[in-house]
Amino acid sequence: MARVTIENCIKKIKNPFDLVLYASQRAKELNQGEPTDLDKENDKNTVIALREIAQEKIPLNYLKIELVKSFQKNNSLLEELEEEKKK
Known part of the structure; x- marks a missing residue:
C-alpha cells in the first residue's frame, strides 16, 4: 500500500525531499487530532498523509505554509500579515 x-x-510532488517534509507535516x-476525509482502514497517519497528498485531498500550499510556521520562532509578523489580509 505505501x-x-x-x-x-x-x-x-517531484522532489522526494519535499514530499517527506509535506507528508511529515500532515502526519x-x-x-494532533486534525480530521481527514479518508477512511483510516487501519492505516497509520503517515500512510493517510501520503494518500491525502496523492489524492489531492489537502492543498500543498496549506502544507507549505504550516511547515514554514512550524519552523518559525517568532510568528508575530506572520500574524500581522494575516490580520491585514482580513481587512
Missing part, C-alpha cells in the same frame, strides 16, 4: 502511495505522490497534524 509503495503505491509514494509512487502516486511523486507524480504530484503531525493528524497525530
Whole structure:
C-alpha cells in the first residue's frame, strides 16, 4: 500500500525531499487530532498523509505554509500579515 502511495505522490510532488517534509507535516497534524476525509482502514497517519497528498485531498500550499510556521520562532509578523489580509 505505501509503495503505491509514494509512487502516486511523486507524480504530484517531484522532489522526494519535499514530499517527506509535506507528508511529515500532515502526519503531525493528524497525530494532533486534525480530521481527514479518508477512511483510516487501519492505516497509520503517515500512510493517510501520503494518500491525502496523492489524492489531492489537502492543498500543498496549506502544507507549505504550516511547515514554514512550524519552523518559525517568532510568528508575530506572520500574524500581522494575516490580520491585514482580513481587512
